[in-house]
Amino acid sequence: MSKHMEREIDYLKKRILALSATVEDNVYKAVQALTERNSALAEEIISSDPDIDQTEVTIEEECLKVLALHQPVAVDLRFIIAILKINSDLERMGDLAVNIAERAMFLATREAPGIPLDLPLMAERTKAMMKKSLDALINQDAKLAYEVLEADDEVDAMNREMYQKIQDGIRMKPDKLESLIHLLSCSRHLERIADHATNIAEDVIYMIDGVIVRHRAEDYRSQV
Numbered sequence: 001m002s003k004h005m006e007r008e009i010d011y012l013k014k015r016i017l018a019l020s021a022t023v024e025d026n027v028y029k030a031v032q033a034l035t036e037r038n039s040a041l042a043e044e045i046i047s048s049d050p051d052i053d054q055t056e057v058t059i060e061e062e063c064l065k066v067l068a069l070h071q072p073v074a075v076d077l078r079f080i081i082a083i084l085k086i087n088s089d090l091e092r093m094g095d096l097a098v099n100i101a102e103r104a105m106f107l108a109t110r111e112a113p114g115i116p117l118d119l120p121l122m123a124e125r126t127k128a129m130m131k132k133s134l135d136a137l138i139n140q141d142a143k144l145a146y147e148v149l150e151a152d153d154e155v156d157a158m159n160r161e162m163y164q165k166i167q168d169g170i171r172m173k174p175d176k177l178e179s180l181i182h183l184l185s186c187s188r189h190l191e192r193i194a195d196h197a198t199n200i201a202e203d204v205i206y207m208i209d210g211v212i213v214r215h216r217a218e219d220y221r222s223q224v
Helices: 002-035 037-068 072-105 119-139 140-173 175-211 218-221
Strands: none
Touching: 002 037, 002 072, 002 119, 002 175, 037 072, 072 175, 119 140, 119 175, 140 175
16 A cells, blocks of 8 residues: 555544544434433534535545545455445434434423333434444444444334334324324434444444445344
8 A cells, every 4th residue: 555545544534533423422412402302402413414514525525536546456445435335324324313403402392292212212222333333443343343233123123112102102192293203203313323323334344354244234143
């Protein structure tokens, strides 16, 4: 690898790690805004999203420049491809944090529906997946990435359970319909964040081992 390309790749690593830290912080804050009914915190997340979008564009442009100028192969090529995909997943996670923040702003203006939901627990599981996938990226740890694949089924099951509970809640308290629909959307957004964390884990495995586990994750769960 040339010194110039090495510098380019180091720059990309720093940018993707900075983006991952910002997105992780926004997801944490979005859940906090939801659980604490904090409109000011929700507004902070929404206002920061353009910076995430711009960083995503910058990283993509840098990746394309490295591909065009240096024509990397083998491990370096896998790294650039993985960074391109992880970059996109992080931007979508940022968008989903904004979606949760917007729901939090609405719910903060309404009386709590009084339905027992495990949304905070689901949020904790999702945040743990996200943190683990980003730690796997930072530490180049395939074992951590496989653990994320294992955890995704639990979050999917929690989302299905949330759907059933909210459906029951709508029947019991039809006057709380709007708030319950917003809570259902939050559940779905958390489930999608977990999916993107899984995507990042799959890309980390590809980056490290050169193995494509997408669509066949169940074949690799025993790796944990």
